[in-house]
Amino acid sequence: MTLPKLRLAIPALVCITFLIYWFMPHYSAEDKAYYVSVFCAIDHQDPQHFQNDMQRVIEGGNSDYALQKIHYIPALGKQVTERWQQLSAQERLKAGEDNHACQQMLKREL
Incomplete structure (x- = not known):
């Protein structure tokens, strides 16, 4: 590659990298902790309902008169449920019985 082409390629790569980073979702530690706490509070019997149950709890907590509603x-939610599915059966059993242990196990990897 010649020097003029290299001078154009480097800024283009920097711009592309920045755009990829910009459009990737970034969640705050507070958001992650909130979703983990909601997940640990819902019923863990049927994985098919995890997403719906979490959505119902999160959006159901909005007051009708709230100016900023939580969506x-x-x-x-999918990240949290995938983390749950990575736990061993024994860890899931312990997490299902102890809310604090559930939150610690799920927060560890998020």
């Missing part, structure tokens, strides 16, 4: 973020 469910499906991608973050």
